[in-house]
Amino acid sequence: MTRTVIVTGGASGIGWEMCRAFADLGDEVHLCDLNPPQEAIDAVTVHALDVRDEKAVAALFDDVAASAGHLDVVCNNAGNGSTTNVLDCTAEEWDAVMAVNAKGVFLGTKHALRHMLPQQDGAIINTASAAALVGVPDRASYSASKGAVIALSRQVAAQYADSGVRCNWLNPGTVDSPWVGRLMAQAPDPQARREQLVARQPMGRLGQPAEIAAAAVYLASDAARFITGTGLVLDGGLTAR
Numbered sequence: 175m176t177r178t179v180i181v182t183g184g185a186s187g188i189g190w191e192m193c194r195a196f197a198d199l200g201d202e203v204h205l206c207d208l209n210p211p212q213e214a215i216d217a218v219t220v221h222a223l224d225v226r227d228e229k230a231v232a233a234l235f236d237d238v239a240a241s242a243g244h245l246d247v248v249c250n251n252a253g254n255g256s257t258t259n260v261l262d263c264t265a266e267e268w269d270a271v272m273a274v275n276a277k278g279v280f281l282g283t284k285h286a287l288r289h290m291l292p293q294q295d296g297a298i299i300n301t302a303s304a305a306a307l308v309g310v311p312d313r314a315s316y317s318a319s320k321g322a323v324i325a326l327s328r329q330v331a332a333q334y335a336d337s338g339v340r341c342n343w344l345n346p347g348t349v350d351s352p353w354v355g356r357l358m359a360q361a362p363d364p365q366a367r368r369e370q371l372v373a374r375q376p377m378g379r380l381g382q383p384a385e386i387a388a389a390a391v392y393l394a395s396d397a398a399r400f401i402t403g404t405g406l407v408l409d410g411g412l413t414a415r
């Protein structure tokens with residue numbers, strides 16, 4: 175059976191590579207994002223979606239599930255960065271980060287479950303971050319939002335462990351995505367900033383978006399059928415120190 179896969183934040187970086195990886199396996203892939211994709215991927219359907227909008231999320235998931243007859247994999251990956259400490263983080267910034275990273279993942283998980291529980295099968299993979307596992311300077315709202323992703327995913331996994339639906343999450347470290355590229359470009363000395371980020375990596379390099387996508391493919395696969403409530407850390411050893 176061809177699996178039906180939804181990826182949010184699929185237009186760029188990690189999400190784009192997830193779409194490509196699932197499409198390479200022959201899955202029916204639905205790329206959802208606020209923005210158009212960085213590059214078209216053969217046979218992938220593109221949808222404009224704001225993950226903060228519950229009506230839009232529900233309608234899109236309903237349409238995809240109705241036309242395919244099933245919804246097998248949902249990767250709630252859309253995310254918003256933030257680089258402030260608690261003192262500099264405004265209440266507005268806090269709400270904006272939480273709206274995408276925490277509420278967006280909650281909505282994607284909720285509406286995935288509405289389709290997956292009746293079919294007693296499905297895999298939900300939420301993108302958290304290594305920044306929720308260790309204290310990273312200048313990531314106050316971001317780290318908190320990713321902590322929410324982990325706690326929600328664990329709760330969902332526990333609640334529905336006997337339902338056939340699995341829920342796991344990814345904890346990437348620093349990955350060389352367009353978002354991190356933009357962060358480096360904004361630094362006074364972008365090359366020095368890159369070298370600084372690489373220097374803190376035990377493996378001596380940043381992660382690649384495709385390396386994170388490969389973990390999503392694994393967690394969605396039958397090889398991971400006994401895994402629920404788990405986060406995979408993909409950080410080149412950063413949090414192992």
Ligand SMILES: NC(=O)c1ccc[n+]([C@@H]2O[C@H](COP(=O)([O-])OP(=O)(O)OC[C@H]3O[C@@H](n4cnc5c(N)ncnc54)[C@H](O)[C@@H]3O)[C@@H](O)[C@H]2O)c1
Nearest residue numbers: 183185186187188208224225252253303346348349351353
């Ligand atoms: N790059 C890293 O170092 C890193 C590390 C840990 C976790 N992550 C997480 O990985 C995920 C992907 O990040 P990335 O590095 O590929 O970034 P990216 O900016 O390249 O991609 C993120 C995508 O999310 C989309 N998006 C943002 N808000 C949205 C919304 N409201 N609705 C729909 N789509 C929206 C963006 O348009 C973009 O295409 C994020 O959740 C991020 O927090 C990234």
